[in-house]
Amino acid sequence: MQLADAPVVLMLLGLTAYMVLGGADFGTGIWELTAGSGARGQALRDYAHTAMAPVWEANHVWLIFVLVVFWSAYPVAFGSVMSTLTVPLFLATVGIVLRGSAYALRTVAWGHRERGLIDNLFALSSVLTPFALGASIGGIASGRVPIGNAAGNLLTSWLNPTSIVIGAIAVAAAAHLAAVYLAADATRARQLALVPAFRARALVSGMVTGALALIGLAVLSGDAPHLFAGLRTGPGLAAVVVSGVAGLSTLVLVWAQRYEPARYAGAGAVAAIIAGWAAAQQPDILPGLPVTAAAAGRSTLITILVIVGVGGLIVVPSLALLFSLFLHGRFDPGVEPAPAVAAPAGGPLPRTPAAILIVLLCGGVGLTIFTDGGWPLWLGIVALLVFVLVGFFVFTTAIAGTADRRS
Amino acid sequence: MTPALLAAFTPAHQPYLDEARQLQALSFTMHIPLVCFALALPLLVVFTEWLSVRTGDPLYRMLARRWSKVMIGLFAVGVVTGTVLSFELGLLWPNFMATFANVFGPAFAAEGFSFFTEAIFIAIYVYGWDRLSPRLHLLTGVPVVLAAMSGSLFVISVNGWMNHPAGFVLRNGVAVDVDPIAALFGNPFFWHELVHMYLAGFMVTGFVMASVYAWGFLRGRSGRYERTALIIPLTLAALASPVQGAIGDWSGRVVAAQQPIKLAAFEGLPTTTKAAPEHILGWYDGSRIVYGIAIPGLLSFLADHDPNATVTGLDAVPANSRPSVVLINVIRFAYQGMVGIGILLGLLGAYFVAVWWRKRRLPRGRWFYRALVLAGPCSIIALLAGWMTTELGRQPWIVYHVMLTTDAVTGATGIPVGYATLALVYLSLAVGVAWMLRRLARAPLEVAAGAAG
Ligand code: HDD
Ligand code: HEM
Ligand code: HEM
Numbered sequence: 001m002q003l004a005d006a007p008v009v010l011m012l013l014g015l016t017a018y019m020v021l022g023g024a025d026f027g028t029g030i031w032e033l034t035a036g037s038g039a040r041g042q043a044l045r046d047y048a049h050t051a052m053a054p055v056w057e058a059n060h061v062w063l064i065f066v067l068v069v070f071w072s073a074y075p076v077a078f079g080s081v082m083s084t085l086t087v088p089l090f091l092a093t094v095g096i097v098l099r100g101s102a103y104a105l106r107t108v109a110w111g112h113r114e115r116g117l118i119d120n121l122f123a124l125s126s127v128l129t130p131f132a133l134g135a136s137i138g139g140i141a142s143g144r145v146p147i148g149n150a151a152g153n154l155l156t157s158w159l160n161p162t163s164i165v166i167g168a169i170a171v172a173a174a175a176h177l178a179a180v181y182l183a184a185d186a187t188r189a190r191q192l193a194l195v196p197a198f199r200a201r202a203l204v205s206g207m208v209t210g211a212l213a214l215i216g217l218a219v220l221s222g223d224a225p226h227l228f229a230g231l232r233t234g235p236g237l238a239a240v241v242v243s244g245v246a247g248l249s250t251l252v253l254v255w256a257q258r259y260e261p262a263r264y265a266g267a268g269a270v271a272a273i274i275a276g277w278a279a280a281q282q283p284d285i286l287p288g289l290p291v292t293a294a295a296a297g298r299s300t301l302i303t304i305l306v307i308v309g310v311g312g313l314i315v316v317p318s319l320a321l322l323f324s325l326f327l328h329g330r331f332d333p334g335v336e337p338a339p340a341v342a343a344p345a346g347g348p349l350p351r352t353p354a355a356i357l358i359v360l361l362c363g364g365v366g367l368t369i370f371t372d373g374g375w376p377l378w379l380g381i382v383a384l385l386v387f388v389l390v391g392f393f394v395f396t397t398a399i400a401g402t403a404d405r406r407s
Numbered sequence: 408m409t410p411a412l413l414a415a416f417t418p419a420h421q422p423y424l425d426e427a428r429q430l431q432a433l434s435f436t437m438h439i440p441l442v443c444f445a446l447a448l449p450l451l452v453v454f455t456e457w458l459s460v461r462t463g464d465p466l467y468r469m470l471a472r473r474w475s476k477v478m479i480g481l482f483a484v485g486v487v488t489g490t491v492l493s494f495e496l497g498l499l500w501p502n503f504m505a506t507f508a509n510v511f512g513p514a515f516a517a518e519g520f521s522f523f524t525e526a527i528f529i530a531i532y533v534y535g536w537d538r539l540s541p542r543l544h545l546l547t548g549v550p551v552v553l554a555a556m557s558g559s560l561f562v563i564s565v566n567g568w569m570n571h572p573a574g575f576v577l578r579n580g581v582a583v584d585v586d587p588i589a590a591l592f593g594n595p596f597f598w599h600e601l602v603h604m605y606l607a608g609f610m611v612t613g614f615v616m617a618s619v620y621a622w623g624f625l626r627g628r629s630g631r632y633e634r635t636a637l638i639i640p641l642t643l644a645a646l647a648s649p650v651q652g653a654i655g656d657w658s659g660r661v662v663a664a665q666q667p668i669k670l671a672a673f674e675g676l677p678t679t680t681k682a683a684p685e686h687i688l689g690w691y692d693g694s695r696i697v698y699g700i701a702i703p704g705l706l707s708f709l710a711d712h713d714p715n716a717t718v719t720g721l722d723a724v725p726a727n728s729r730p731s732v733v734l735i736n737v738i739r740f741a742y743q744g745m746v747g748i749g750i751l752l753g754l755l756g757a758y759f760v761a762v763w764w765r766k767r768r769l770p771r772g773r774w775f776y777r778a779l780v781l782a783g784p785c786s787i788i789a790l791l792a793g794w795m796t797t798e799l800g801r802q803p804w805i806v807y808h809v810m811l812t813t814d815a816v817t818g819a820t821g822i823p824v825g826y827a828t829l830a831l832v833y834l835s836l837a838v839g840v841a842w843m844l845r846r847l848a849r850a851p852l853e854v855a856a857g858a859a860g
Contacts, residue, residue: 054534057486057526061519067493068519071504072512076412079505082497086819090828093494097832100487104480105839108846148415149501150818293409296509296585303513303587311520318527318550325531354764361649368653370712377657381602384650388609391646395763396454396639 004295007073007304008278008285011066016274018062020177020267023170025056027178029099029126030171031201032119040197045119047194048178049106051185055326056103058319060096072304074294076147077285081136084145084152088132088163095129098122127171134170138163141277142224143287161223165216172212173270176205180250180266184259188327202254202262210247213273230280239276243269357394360387410579416502419818423826427499427816430826432798434491437833439794440787441485444615445525445555446608448478451616451640453548460541470636472536477847479533484840486526491829498825503805503815506582510575511568513587514561521558524550556605563604567597570797571665572806595665599658600797606647606654607793610752611786613644618783619848621776634769641779644786645756652753655746656709662800663710666807667719668728669800672735673742674706678720683707691739693732730802738799741792748789752782 028048035041035048071078082089102122106115135158139145142162145152157163179202186194217240220228230236246269253262283290295301360383367380421427452474459467493515497504528550535544568574574590575582591597620637623629663670675691676683683706689699704714711718721729730738755778762770805812 054530057483057530058523060486060490061523061526064490064493064522065516065519067497068512068515071497071508072516073509075508075512076416076505078497078508079416079501082494082504083501083817083819086498086817086821086825089494090498090825093491094828094832096490097487097836100483100490101836101839104483105843107476107480108843108850146415147412149417149419149505151415154819154821289412293412296512297583299585300509300513300587304516307513307516307520311517311523315520315523315527318524322527322531325535364650365653368657372660381654381657384653385602388606388643388646388650392643393454395642395646395760397458 002292003298003301004292007069007295007301008291010304010308011069011073012274012278014062014066014069016271018059018066019170019173019270019274021055021059022062023130023174023270024177024181025052025059026099026126026130027174027176028052028182029123030175031178031182031198033123033126042115044194044197045115047186047191048182049103051182051189053103053107055322058322060100063096069304069308073296073301074285074291075296077289077294079149080147080151080286081140081145083148083150084154084157085136085139086150087154088136088139088158092129092132092136095125095132098125099129126174130170130174131167132158134167135159135163137170137277138166140286141166141227141281142220143226145286147286147289161219162227165212165219169209169212169216169273172205172209173273176202176209176250177266177270179205180254180259180262183254184263187259199254199257199259203251206247206251206254206266210244210251213243213247227277227280230282231276235279236276239272239279243272243276246272354394357387357391360384360390410581413506413580416505418502418814419816421813421816421818421822423822424813424816426822426826428812430822430829431495431499432795433826433830433833434488434495435794435798436791437836438485438488438492439790440611441481441488442559443608443611443790444478444481445485446559446605447612447643448474448481449529449548449551449555451612451643452478453545453552455639456545456548460545466632466635470632470639473847473850475533475536477844479529480843480847481840482525482529484836486522488836489522498819499817499822500805500815501817503810506580506810507572507575507806510572510582510585510587510590511565514564514568514591518558518561521554521561525554525558528554559604559608560601561591563600564591564594564597566797567591567594567600569805570596570600570801570807572809577809595661599654599661603651603654603658603793606651607786607790609647610644610651611783611790613640613642613647614752614779614786615783616640617644618780621779624776625773625780638769641759644752644782645759648749648753648756652749655749659709660711663718666800668721668724668730669738670706670710671719671721671723672730672738672800673796675735675739676706676718676720678722679717680720681707681717682715683710683718685709687743691732691735728803730799734799734802738796741795741799745789745792745796748785748792752786752789755779755782 028051031048032045035044070081098121102118102125106118106122138160139152139157139162142160144157144160179198183195183198183202186192186198217228217231220231231240246265250262250265250269253259253265283292285291285294364380364383364387367376368384369380371377371380452471455467455474456471459465459471528547531539531547532544532551535547539547568590571594572590573594574586574588576584617637617640620633623633624637659670659673662673674683674685675696677695682704684701684703685705686696686699686701689696691697707716707718708714710716721735729735755775758775759770762768801807803811803813805815
């Protein structure tokens with residue numbers, strides 16, 4: 001592997017994470033749409049909503065990660081993709097806005113009618129976004145995005161057999177993953193009444209996804225022969241086989257009510273599809289544009305890798321913490337609260353002489369205004385910032401202490 | 408990347424360039440006030456929780472907990488509006504991205520990791536009330552504060568770079584010899600934009616929250632809870648406001664030195680002038696300011712701290728290399744609006760601090776609370792006006808003196824449809840957010856303290 005290939009690998013990993021984690025959040029929305037009315041439907045919806053609440057924002061960032069690595073490392077390919085696939089990508093953003101806002105709003109929606117409205121919005125946008133993103137991938141995979149500013153066809157680049165079938169697979173796979181995860185989460189949270197409902201949904205959506213995948217292969221053989229050829233040999237074929245096996249195992253595991261392992265098998269099936277796409281399409285990122293030729297210069301690539309390395313050191317343990325809390329049910333409703341505040345009054349609050357604040361402010365303003373750069377200016381700016389922060393601390397600790405006096 | 412590849416990105420003949428710009432501006436207008444809350448609200452929440460751990464007073468805990476719900480709600484909306492911006496960079500300005508994303512892109516990669524950190528810990532923090540020990544819980548708030556700050560730091564470095572491009576060589580239309588670090592941080596615009604924006608974040612968050620509680624004060628809700636809830640954010644905003652003026656003065660001098668045409672647009676200065684005046688109000692008719700109140704030497708003073716200094720006029724560059732007459736007028740009003748509001752808010756903040764200093768209590772006059780109610784919206788107007796000044800003053804360049812905005816725009820059709828759609832979506836979003844905040848404010852105090860999350 002060369003340096004130029006490293007970012008594409010990161011993008012594929014990011015896309016997999018987004019599909020497996022963020023995709024399932026979309027799938028949850030789809031189940032909210034089909035939960036039906038009445039108390040049971042409402043319970044299903046409420047549960048699906050609370051189950052995803054703590055993690056969806058972190059899951060969403062994977063999409064941002066893919067985007068920013070894409071544009072930094074392969075700017076020309078990025079410009080081509082975004083301008084030709086304008087319509088589906090725009091639809092995807094609209095879906096993302098509606099869905100994220102619906103999430104935020106639902107937490108304060110108390111009435112049934114309000115909830116109903118918000119849930120429908122949430123569900124519709126949950127179908128729209130994965131479909132649009134899948135259709136965009138279909139456009140790239142079937143070679144319909146030429147190099148250049150809006151050089152491809154704005155409609156057929158995403159309204160074509162490959163795009164439509166990949167969009168449909170994305171929706172179905174998202175729904176399937178969501179149902180599997182929800183069955184596992186509900187089992188853990190002892191919401192046993194809900195488990196059979198999620199199990200049934202997982203089985204049906206799993207079979208639909210599998211059927212769509214087979215149809216997809218048939219469609220590709222006619223509509224995207226180049227990609228199809230890649231899937232018939234070597235690593236591409238291996239990925240297809242892995243995906244099929246993992247998908248079948250998921251179904252079997254769900255059938256056997258072994259939801260925790262099913263979670264990972266389902267995720268593996270999706271990951272294998274993405275790997276297969278990459279294997280079949282390499283070495284080109286767009287038709288006639290090999291990854292190596294599309295890549296930015298060495299200094300940019302190295303900067304990206306350093307950032308990902310350093311960022312990963314912070315983010316990977318943090319993600320592990322979040323998911324271990326989440327998967328161990330620490331955020332589930334009705335968990336025993338931790339012991340209440342142990343710390344008694346901690347003595348008098350700190351105070352700093354007011355004179356220091358006056359010196360910081362006057363000195364800072366003087367230096368900032370009357371010097372023309374260099375270290376005196378910087379000293380002034382730092383003094384001003386210290387003034388704001390220290391002043392805030394001193395004032396609020398003192399004022400808050402007197403806040404119980406009637407004003 | 409080779410010149411041949413970039414040759415495919417010829418300038419498009421986009422009849423809806425103005426709509427594309429307005430769409431970009433509209434999206435920023437939605438995102439940037441939310442960013443202010445992301446910058447300052449975690450600070451306030453974590454500080455208030457710290458007070459509760461220090462004093463054992465349950466009031467602070469209740470306050471921190473209620474505010475943390477507002478925080479995660481606004482964060483969610485910030486996330487989606489920010490995502491729109493990320494997409495729009497490519498959807499609207501593909502040539503800009505294709506040509507220069509290799510220079511500034513890594514800043515966004517770093518920003519992405521900040522968002523990861525923020526999203527992870529904000530969830531642990533908000534869903535972790537009562538589930539983690541108080542000290543551990545407090546600790547999980549710290550990364551939220553830091554990540555919000557670093558995230559905006561990296562984006563601002565990109566804007567600094569667009570205003571003062573460096574760190575690359577343009578060879579046959581391809582940016583080569585790229586040094587991303589020098590491009591982003593060795594940049595004179597980055598630093599004042601960063602400091603000015605952080606302070607703006609403190610002001611907007613502080614004044615908007617103070618507005619809400621001041622409204623309650625005027626209707627007789629002024630118990631201990633409300634007083635504490637008013638004082639904490641107001642103190643932050645009140646201290647930041649006078650400082651903001653000094654930092655703004657620094658920004659103005661950097662602009663005068665690096666982008667003299669932008670400075671000329673602040674005033675509408677037609678020709679290079681010694682001892683240039685500044686006109687308050689009035690408008691620029693294409694050749695001079697009409698009906699304004701002239702203050703002799705003020706522009707020279709702002710640019711150079713010398714009322715007799717010579718200031719470059721608009722005619723120093725051909726008309727197609729400077730903002731249009733309409734834009735100059737928008738820039739003038741935006742600039743004057745920002746400065747005017749900044750001065751008034753500075754006075755208001757100083758008054759609050761002075762009263763507390765001398766009398767150790769809140770001001771009593773009703774006019775003070777009425778002014779506070781206005782201060783919140785005004786601080787948002789100043790924020791948007793400031794960005795309008797920066798971004799419109801940069802026109803017609805998307806990358807200052809390197810790439811024209813016209814040459815950056817997409818060749819795709821349908822911009823008006825996208826514009827109308829997003830405008831509608833944003834309108835409903837604004838209504839939805841207002842409704843959400845009202846609901847959160849009305850939640851009875853006990854329920855809020857007892858409910859999970
Ligand atoms: C609460 C908001 C707020 C307030 C009260 C002020 N500003 Fe501001 N201003 C901003 C918020 C802002 C900003 C965050 O919107 C901008 C946009 C870009 C930037 O760096 O900060 C800005 C930009 C900006 C610029 C252009 C910088 C550039 O193009 O790089 C100048 C010259 C000033 N400001 C000057 C001032 C002065 C002299 C003020 C006097 C009180 C002032 N600002 C108050
Ligand atoms: C071209 C400009 C911008 C783009 C592409 C952009 C992109 C984004 C994205 C994608 C997010 C969501 C992150 C997540 O998933 O958690 C976000 C949030 C955020 N952005 Fe922006 N942004 C831009 C401008 C700005 C500016 C000008 C600032 C600050 C000065 C800023 C500061 C933030 C902060 C602090 C957040 C945290 C989330 C929140 O808003 O609550 N962004 N932005
Ligand atoms: C720090 C991050 C920011 C970045 C990277 C950024 C980037 C951009 C880009 C790429 C454009 C389109 C090209 C152009 O018109 O030159 C633009 C335009 C614009 N932006 Fe920003 N921007 C930032 C912050 C903001 C904020 C916070 C606002 C606040 C409202 C804003 C207001 C505008 C306006 C009004 C335009 C349209 C200018 C015109 O074409 O007439 N920008 N910006």
